[in-house]
Amino acid sequence: MADPRELSETLERDPTLSTAQRRDMLKLVGQWLGGALVGATVLRGGQAAAATLSSGPAKQTKHRYGMVIDTRRCVGCRACVVACKAENKTPPGVAYTVVLDGVLEPRIEDKPLFMTKPCFHCETPACTVVCPVGATFKRAQDGIVVVDYDRCIGCRYCITACPYGARYFDYGDNYPAVAQSTAYASIPSPELRQFRHRRKGKSPIGNVRKCTFCLHLQDQQGEYDQAAGQWPACAKTCTGHAIYFGDFMDSESEVARLLRERPAIRIKEDLGNQPNVYYLL
Amino acid sequence: MAETITHEMPSSQRPLGDWSQMASILRTTSILGLCVLALIGVAVTVYRLSEGLGVTRLGSTVPWGLWVAFYIYFIGLSAGSFLLSSLVFVFGNKDLEPLSRLAVLQAFVCLILGLVFIFLDLGHWERFIYVIIYPQWHSVLAWEIWFYNAYIVVLLVELWMLMRCDLSRWSRQVAGAWGRIYRVLTLGFVCPETPEIRATCERKNLKWLMALGIIGIPIALGVHGGTGAIFAVVKSRPAWYSPIFPLVFIVSALASGGGLLLFLRVFISPDPEKDRQILPGVANLVAGFLIFDVLLLFLEFFVGMYGGIPDHIEPYRLMAQGPFAWVFWGQQLLLGVAIPLLLLYARPRESKHKIKEIGVAGLLIFVGIFGVRLNIVIPALAVPVLRGFDTSMESPRFNSIYVPNWIEWVSSLGIVALGILVTYWLMRRLPLREHQERPAAA
Numbered sequence: 054m055a056d057p058r059e060l061s062e063t064l065e066r067d068p069t070l071s072t073a074q075r076r077d078m079l080k081l082v083g084q085w086l087g088g089a090l091v092g093a094t095v096l097r098g099g100q101a102a103a104a105t106l107s108s109g110p111a112k113q114t115k116h117r118y119g120m121v122i123d124t125r126r127c128v129g130c131r132a133c134v135v136a137c138k139a140e141n142k143t144p145p146g147v148a149y150t151v152v153l154d155g156v157l158e159p160r161i162e163d164k165p166l167f168m169t170k171p172c173f174h175c176e177t178p179a180c181t182v183v184c185p186v187g188a189t190f191k192r193a194q195d196g197i198v199v200v201d202y203d204r205c206i207g208c209r210y211c212i213t214a215c216p217y218g219a220r221y222f223d224y225g226d227n228y229p230a231v232a233q234s235t236a237y238a239s240i241p242s243p244e245l246r247q248f249r250h251r252r253k254g255k256s257p258i259g260n261v262r263k264c265t266f267c268l269h270l271q272d273q274q275g276e277y278d279q280a281a282g283q284w285p286a287c288a289k290t291c292t293g294h295a296i297y298f299g300d301f302m303d304s305e306s307e308v309a310r311l312l313r314e315r316p317a318i319r320i321k322e323d324l325g326n327q328p329n330v331y332y333l334l
Numbered sequence: 335m336a337e338t339i340t341h342e343m344p345s346s347q348r349p350l351g352d353w354s355q356m357a358s359i360l361r362t363t364s365i366l367g368l369c370v371l372a373l374i375g376v377a378v379t380v381y382r383l384s385e386g387l388g389v390t391r392l393g394s395t396v397p398w399g400l401w402v403a404f405y406i407y408f409i410g411l412s413a414g415s416f417l418l419s420s421l422v423f424v425f426g427n428k429d430l431e432p433l434s435r436l437a438v439l440q441a442f443v444c445l446i447l448g449l450v451f452i453f454l455d456l457g458h459w460e461r462f463i464y465v466i467i468y469p470q471w472h473s474v475l476a477w478e479i480w481f482y483n484a485y486i487v488v489l490l491v492e493l494w495m496l497m498r499c500d501l502s503r504w505s506r507q508v509a510g511a512w513g514r515i516y517r518v519l520t521l522g523f524v525c526p527e528t529p530e531i532r533a534t535c536e537r538k539n540l541k542w543l544m545a546l547g548i549i550g551i552p553i554a555l556g557v558h559g560g561t562g563a564i565f566a567v568v569k570s571r572p573a574w575y576s577p578i579f580p581l582v583f584i585v586s587a588l589a590s591g592g593g594l595l596l597f598l599r600v601f602i603s604p605d606p607e608k609d610r611q612i613l614p615g616v617a618n619l620v621a622g623f624l625i626f627d628v629l630l631l632f633l634e635f636f637v638g639m640y641g642g643i644p645d646h647i648e649p650y651r652l653m654a655q656g657p658f659a660w661v662f663w664g665q666q667l668l669l670g671v672a673i674p675l676l677l678l679y680a681r682p683r684e685s686k687h688k689i690k691e692i693g694v695a696g697l698l699i700f701v702g703i704f705g706v707r708l709n710i711v712i713p714a715l716a717v718p719v720l721r722g723f724d725t726s727m728e729s730p731r732f733n734s735i736y737v738p739n740w741i742e743w744v745s746s747l748g749i750v751a752l753g754i755l756v757t758y759w760l761m762r763r764l765p766l767r768e769h770q771e772r773p774a775a776a
């Protein structure tokens with residue numbers, strides 16, 4: 054996303070005019086500040102970052118992945134939290150999804166209302182614009198917001214900027230199984246299909262980390278396959294079938310159908326981030 | 335009038351003011367103390383750099399803490415004293431000229447300290463150069479990097495312009511290694527000996543300083559106003575997300591920078607005869623900025639509390655009633671505002687202790703503004719963006735209560751001590767005070 058040409062493409066696609074204008078202005082200021090020489094550097098840097106984490110050469114928006122979470126089916130068992138940890142092998146203090154019970158108010162004298170909260174992979178993320186080095190960006194092909202661990206300097210500005218608490222810093226803490234170098238520690242994390250081993254001082258330790266919608270489970274074309282189990286770990290494991298995952302650009306997908314049929318809300322809608330995760334009440 | 339006579343002793347006989355034997359002992363002990371602190375601090379800093387940020391008490395709910403507070407604090411001290419120095423170079427205030435070198439030196443040292451603190455705060459500090467190679471122009475932080483770079487250049491050139499005549503003279507007067515160093519530092523500039531040419535040279539110098547000052551003012555405003563904007567653009571934190579924030583940064587920078595300048599002038603590098611004339615005016619200016627800063631604080635609270643939006647008032651409630659309310663009431667308001675204002679104004683006019691009181695008031699003001707910095711960074715983060723987020727996992731990294739641990743404190747104090755020592759050494763070795771006596775040949 055740091056590539057200016059890609060950005061201008063994004064601007065044209067931008068659904069709200071006001072946001073597009075704001076970004077045009079920011080871009081103008083940026084160019085004025087940077088000048089042509091540095092601009093060239095950005096271009097090169099941006100391409101490098103995009104090449105690392107995008108799957109395949111396709112840059113056209115093919116998918117808009119997101120979730121619809123039915124709070125009436127959520128019992129607050131936190132199996133999604135555990136499944137995510139097992140899949141991505143996240144350390145203590147990093148949980149790509151958490152279960153909250155204080156955000157959505159239950160109906161009067163109703164049962165407690167839980168919500169599982171992954172990254173919302175917003176249409177206009179607040180986290181990516183603040184990154185000083187362009188290490189985090191929204192992928193053009195499927196809208197998944199990722200962090201380039203080899204670029205991230207660990208300033209944590211994006212953590213403060215995210216209105217949803219979807220970003221975590223990896224402080225290098227370890228669960229006993231990893232700290233004691235058991236067999237578990239020798240298995241790399243499949244995250245981002247980078248298969249990194251956890252080593253002191255090496256990324257992703259010292260980086261900001263976040264949910265990737267388990268994009269390492271996508272096939273070469275960037276498609277998930279629910280029947281084959283190539284599906285985000287939290288949605289796959291949910292005991293009450295509360296987490297629906299899918300592509301909002303496919304009008305026949307389960308998530309698109311749910312949005313048509315039932316009233317859904319998004320958290321902090323007024324901020325204009327346009328999350329791609331909806332909640333059914 | 336006996337006191338006045340002692341004040342008129344030539345400054346060369348009392349390198350650190352008109353204090354007696356006691357002062358000399360005090361100086362030696364404090365230098366020794368600072369050396370010990372700096373050594374321990376550097377050791378802890380090296381430990382932190384090799385071990386990673388895991389040794390701190392930071393987490394994912396409160397990801398910024400003491401070091402970020404120190405970062406914005408020192409950037410503020412720097413911008414504040416630079417803006418005060420521009421009163422001399424740009425607005426032609428001749429009365430304040432004796433303060434100008436000290437102000438520019440302070441601006442430079444504080445900027446470097448601020449940058450050291452933000453370097454120390456990076457998860458991957460070895461990649462710090464990425465902010466220059468891979469700037470992402472939507473990020474205010476990326477703009478700031480270039481403001482800092484431009485600011486360093488302006489400060490260095492300005493410092494050199496201020497010292498070059500003295501350096502040229504010293505390079506002829508001092509023998510040995512230091513003479514050679516002074517010669518290198520002149521960069522080939524030779525100060526004219528004849529009075530007429532010298533006057534022309536000095537006029538030219540002033541023109542250059544004025545030009546640098548004019549370029550420097552928007553840069554300094556960008557340096558600290560922009561540092562405020564780093565916070566002000568974050569819409570997820572209502573207590574930061576306010577157009578008033580960059581202004582708060584600039585005003586508090588002027589107050590804290592002025593306070594430090596007053597303190598240094600009175601206690602470290604005094605010139606009682608001149609001080610009596612110029613410092614009360616500067617103190618009035620600094621007090622004005624301080625009062626304006628309190629007004630802005632009041633406006634933030636007033637608008638926030640009146641609106642009553644829970645996410646907005648919670649950080650204010652934490653500040654004023656939370657476990658660290660003493661920072662707000664004690665350090666920020668009592669120590670940093672009330673007592674300095676009393677010291678400056680609740681006294682009979684023309685009191686003989688005036689100058690010392692101004693120095694103490696300056697000290698209290700810049701200590702108080704550190705409380706302001708802590709309260710900018712921490713309370714806004716200590717309120718989780720979603721209710722219950724901080725307790726959703728059993729991990730201290732999710733905790734919303736952040737208290738810096740000894741590693742954070744000791745490394746910070748060590749870095750500050752090192753900064754003070756380097757500054758002290760520079761002040762003794764370089765012509766950083768007007769008509770300073772050259773040091774004896776090494």
